[in-house]
Amino acid sequence: MISRRKTKKINIGNVEIGGNSPISVQSMCNTDTRDINTTIKQIQKLTDAGCEIIRVAVPDNRAAEAISGIKKQIKIPLVADIHFDYRLALQSVKNGADGLRLNPGNIGKKEFIQKVVQAARQKEIPIRIGVNAGSLEKDLSHKPEDLAESLVKSAVRNIKILEEMDFDLIKVSLKASDVITMVQAYKKFSQVSDYPVHLGVTEAGTLKPGLVKSSTGIGSLLLEGIGDTIRVSLTEDPIEEVYAGWEILKSLNIRQRSLNLISCPGCGRCSIDLLNLAKQVEEKFRNIKKPVTIAVMGCPVNGPGEAKFADIGISGANGEGCLFKNGEIIDKVPFDKILDRLENEIYQLV
Numbered sequence: 001m002i003s004r005r006k007t008k009k010i011n012i013g014n015v016e017i018g019g020n021s022p023i024s025v026q027s028m029c030n031t032d033t034r035d036i037n038t039t040i041k042q043i044q045k046l047t048d049a050g051c052e053i054i055r056v057a058v059p060d061n062r063a064a065e066a067i068s069g070i071k072k073q074i075k076i077p078l079v080a081d082i083h084f085d086y087r088l089a090l091q092s093v094k095n096g097a098d099g100l101r102l103n104p105g106n107i108g109k110k111e112f113i114q115k116v117v118q119a120a121r122q123k124e125i126p127i128r129i130g131v132n133a134g135s136l137e138k139d140l141s142h143k144p145e146d147l148a149e150s151l152v153k154s155a156v157r158n159i160k161i162l163e164e165m166d167f168d169l170i171k172v173s174l175k176a177s178d179v180i181t182m183v184q185a186y187k188k189f190s191q192v193s194d195y196p197v198h199l200g201v202t203e204a205g206t207l208k209p210g211l212v213k214s215s216t217g218i219g220s221l222l223l224e225g226i227g228d229t230i231r232v233s234l235t236e237d238p239i240e241e242v243y244a245g246w247e248i249l250k251s252l253n254i255r256q257r258s259l260n261l262i263s264c265p266g267c268g269r270c271s272i273d274l275l276n277l278a279k280q281v282e283e284k285f286r287n288i289k290k291p292v293t294i295a296v297m298g299c300p301v302n303g304p305g306e307a308k309f310a311d312i313g314i315s316g317a318n319g320e321g322c323l324f325k326n327g328e329i330i331d332k333v334p335f336d337k338i339l340d341r342l343e344n345e346i347y348q349l350v
Contacts, residue, residue, distance in 0.1 A: 002254065004225040006124075007196040010169050012128045012319040013077025013098035015052055015169060017126075018196030018228045022255055025245035025286075026090055026198070026231040028055040028081070028237045033063040040073045042238070047076050048287055050257055053229065055101060064091035071096040079128065093119045093286040099171075101128040102163040105137065105154075117165045117329050119220060126169040131160045132202055133176035133185075147176060148184035155189055157350060170195045171229070175202035179217040186221050190227040196228035205232065210234040218249055243286065256291035263296040264308050270298035272316040272335065280339060292349055294342070295324075312345055 009019030027046050033056045043054050056078045058064050071078060080092035080269040088108045089100055090177065093116075100120060103126075104113045120127055131154045133143065133147050140150040149175040162170060172195050174270035176186040180199050201217040204210035214232040221227050232244040263278040278296040285294065291308040295313030297303025303315035310328030315322045321338025323331040323345065333341050 001153050002223060002225055002252065004327045005150065005190055005194075007194050007228055008168070008170075008269050010171060010196060011124070011163050012053055012126055012171075015077050016119075016268065021228070022226055023249060024052040024229040025050055025242055026053040026055065026079075027051045027231055027245075028233075029057070030238055031056075031080055033057055033059075036066050036069045039066070039070055041078070043070070043078075044173050044240055044241055047074065049239050049240075050062070050246050051242045053077050053078060053079060053099075055081050057081050059083075060094055061088065061091060064088050065095060067092055067097055079161070083304055084108070086116050089116045090119050093123060093125060094129075097125065099128060102116060103129055113161060114165055117162060117347045120169065120175070121167055125167065126171055127162065127167070127228065128173060128198060129155055129162075130169040130173045131158070132206065134202070135177070137173045144178075144181070146321070147181045148282045151176065151181075151185040152188045152192065154194065159195065168195075168286050170208050171198055172196070173198040173200060175200050175233075177201065177203040177213075182217050185228055187224070188232040190226050196230050197226065198231065199227040200233055202230045205235060207234060207236045207240060210236070214244065215251075217246055222254060224250070227289055258288050258291065260291065260293040261296065262293060262310055262313070264298050264303070264306065266298045271318060272310065274296060275296040277314075277316070277339075281342070284339070284343065288346070290349075292346065294346070311349060312342065313321045314342050 007018040010017050015024055029039055029042050031042050054076055067161050070313040077098035079101055080097040082089045082102040084106050107113045108315050136150050136154055155172050176182040199218045201213045218230050230245050232241045234241050250260055261282050264276045279294050293310045295307030295310035297307055297315040304324040304327050307313045313324050316335045319335050321335040322329050323341055
């Protein structure tokens with residue numbers, strides 16, 4: 001059982017962050033926010049995949065205005081990503097954003113920051129202070145060995161700006177592309193602050209290396225009870241970020257939402273196309289809304305026993321498919337019918 005760090009609780013729309021709230025999964029649209037229809041379609045797909053909070057880029061006033069139209073067609077909270085221009089933050093709040101991602105220190109004049117804080121306070125909209133190793137203030141050390149400490153210093157500095165304006169609806173991220181730097185920064189921050197944190201390895205890369213980096217960084221922190229919401233950043237369709245986020249949470253028994261696929265690596269005894277079968281099962285059932293553990297095994301002899309803790313499983317050999325539960329074979333069908341047989345059984349479970 002993982003003992004979670006105690007943090008303040010905030011709300012982004014109808015999603016609670018921090019405290020004893022479930023660790024939520026986020027993503028960010030890679031569409032042009034000004035293209036309202038395309039952005040809505042992507043958010044709806046992400047929602048179906050399990051995304052619980054979505055962020056959109058707000059590079060100009062048209063993008064800020066588009067938030068109003070987008071919000072009318074989506075079901076999950078929307079966070080506006082702001083850089084430098086306080087007017088875009090104000091416009092985003094006006095148009096219904098549920099949260100802001102910005103660094104007060106980048107906004108400029110104190111009066112500009114106060115306007116943003118006032119608007120956020122009136123609508124009880126949280127601000128995520130998003131500190132990034134690639135854009136630290138010039139007066140902080142950029143030496144690799146100092147980056148973790150510099151990330152914390154930057155976060156604390158930005159928090160202070162908001163606290164001095166009597167604003168504490170704050171969430172913090174301390175991201176780096178280097179996993180060790182990122183982990184060290186979050187650990188250090190967790191020792192000096194109880195604000196909820198958004199975990200992520202920034203610029204993690206394409207699908208495979210990005211998954212490894214993100215799983216290592218995010219997973220190691222979650223094991224220590226650090227983390228209130230997560231985003232797996234990938235140079236990939238953002239739907240993969242959502243699936244990856246859930247896989248991380250499921251692997252640590254933190255949250256179970258959908259398919260948990262167990263499959264063996266295969267060996268010389270395997271006489272079926274195990275890889276293709278496992279991929280078909282994953283694709284067919286990945287959006288199930290109820291936690292179900294499915295085992296796909298290559299050996300009808302060892303398979304049922306090795307996957308006896310699965311809700312249901314399949315294996316095959318010599319043109320025959322086996323369906324099993326609790327380690328016992330309950331049915332045998334021609335191998336080309338095993339997926340249909342599995343589907344019938346699955347939908348009885350859910």
